[in-house]
Amino acid sequence: MPASLRADFTYAWPTNEITVMGTEEATNVVHRRPIVEATEDDPPMHTAAPTLRVERGHAVPEEIGQILTTLADDNRRRVIVELAERPDEERLCASFDLPVSKSSRTHRWWVLRETGLVHQRDAGNRLYIRLRTEDLLRRFPGLIEAAIAAERNRLDE
Incomplete structure (x- = not known):
């Protein structure tokens, strides 16, 4: 058994072949059909949402549309408003x-x-x-205040 498998035991039928391959080759084997059937208009399979990029392990929005869609939910907006009351503090999600x-x-x-x-x-x-x-203040000035105002309007109704 090849040492590069790093396994104590490998079980296989007597007619099977065991091989070690890189990630690109493995991806081509596993996703062979979708890659072959993809057209030029299809986005690459490995691409994340085009409006997000990652900064220090967390997504960074680059379009206001995603944020507004997120804040349209009353419960999510309520969480943001409660967090905005004490912006420098972390809160336990269960709280x-x-x-x-x-x-x-x-x-x-x-x-x-x-x-x-x-x-x-x-x-x-x-x-x-x-x-x-x-x-948020750097990318979208006034957004937090607008969310707070929307939550107050909802509570006043």
Whole structure:
């Protein structure tokens, strides 16, 4: 058995062949059909959303549309408003009183993180969240204030 497999045991049928290959070759084997069938108009399979780039491990929005779509949800906007009240503090994700299930909360944290509105930190089995105030003020001045005003209008209705 080749040492490069780094396995204690390898099970295979007597007629099988075992080979070691690089990531590009493995990708071509696994995704052979979609790559062959792809047209020139199709985006590459490895490309992330075109409006996001990654900075220090967190997505950075480059278009306001994604942020506005994220803030259209009352619960996500409420989280942003609560974080904006104390912009320099991290909050435990479990400390937010949202009227949704645990899985829906998890999805909301994911959306907020992926759109670049919050920074999320894992600490064992706890998750902390902080508003990315400086980034948002630099890229989209007035956005936080508009979210706060929208939340106040919703509560006044």
